[in-house]
Amino acid sequence: MRGIVYTGEDVEVTDQLSLGNPGPTEVRVAVGAAGVCHSDLSVINGTIPWKAPSVLGHEGAGVVEAVGSEVRSVKVGDHVVIATLASCGTCRACSTGHPTWCIKTLGNVSQPFTYKGEPASNFAATSVFAESTIVKEVQAVKISEEVPMTSACLIGCGVLTGVGAVLNRARVQAGETSAVFGVGGVGLNVIQGLRLAGASRIIAVDTLASKEGLARQFGATHFVDASTTDAVAAIRELVPPGPARVTGALGWTGGVNWSFDCVGHPAVLRNALDVLDWGGNALAIGIPPQGTEVAVDVNSLAYVDRGLLGCRYGSSRPHHDIPLMVELYLSGRLMLDELVTERRPLEGFREIVEDMEAGKLARGVLTF
Secondary structure (H helix, E strand, O other): OEEEEEEEOOOEOOEEEOOOOOOEEEEEEEEEEEEEOOOHHHHOOOOOOOOOOOEEEEEEEEEEEEEEOOOOOOOOOOOOOOOOOOOOOOOHHHHHHHHHHHHOOOOOOOOOOOEEEEEEOOOOOOOOOOOEEEHHHHEEEEOOOOOOOOHHHHHHHHHHHHHHHHHHHHHOOOEEEEEEEEOOHHHHHHHHHHHHOOOOOOEEEEHHHHHHHHHHHOOEEEEEEEOOHHHHHHHHOOOOOOOOOOOOOOOOOOOEEEEEOOOOOOHHHHHHHHOOOEEHHHHHHHHOOOOOOOOOHHHHHHHHHHHHHEOHHHHOEEEEHHHHHHHHHEEEEEEEHHHEEEEEEEHHHHHHHHHHOOOOOOOOEEEO
């Protein structure tokens, strides 16, 4: 079986993988397409420490090819999006509708693969950079066959993370204002989530001016080129204080109700905090190296109800949110096809990575 393996020092496209049969509560999926996400690259560059050897990939869709004896929600032949959340379904977090808080979704690495005859781990409970993978039943969410695999796969991470951050974690209200730092795959989905929510101003920020067209296509009302201007100052000019509001000892007024750091850099997160109006909130979505800290004057938060929120996987509930994303796509309200800017076979992985690092892609997709 072919796949992409992280060896501890690099990645290798190999045909020396094998995969067993699913256990009683597991599903084996023939992967149809897989998006390449920055989290995969973070394993390769060491930002996310991970055991080697392991099969990478965590944004995928495919067709069920075998199910365990206790599986009831999907059957052989079903088209599915694979969620990375291997939640238990029974703990307090799961039973109250917060599967991203389930402790079972962290540190549950298994070894369903063998690589050159030796055990190989999965990644993010998913491993979709392989012709087939095994996941828990709760991770395989049935979808309509009308959705192309190359579009459906993106729901599994980038779409849920971005749109979910807006609808689930921030719960942005119609008419509220926003700034989105980083116009990559996740940032574009934050932007279209804000469009769906009815945000009045959606200010996209990136250091690549070439991202403006995509940002506006997905719903941005303004674009700030952070390579040539002070992004904080530019956003303050776009969303100034009202006539009765002044700058005082507790910090300037004006700014956005919501900001989203989709980059994962402390300087960017600080910018996301600095553009908030009184009562505004910043969401930390991008993943920096472990131990990263950001400095902020606590008074500028405490006195005026500003906030900093973490957001894992769009605070998503996959069995609710994935069907919702499909419904929005089929009704023409959610853009998926437009996210796919490059398609390549497994052997083209490095080319996708190079184009990602050059800022040329919304999403690159591997096909099987």
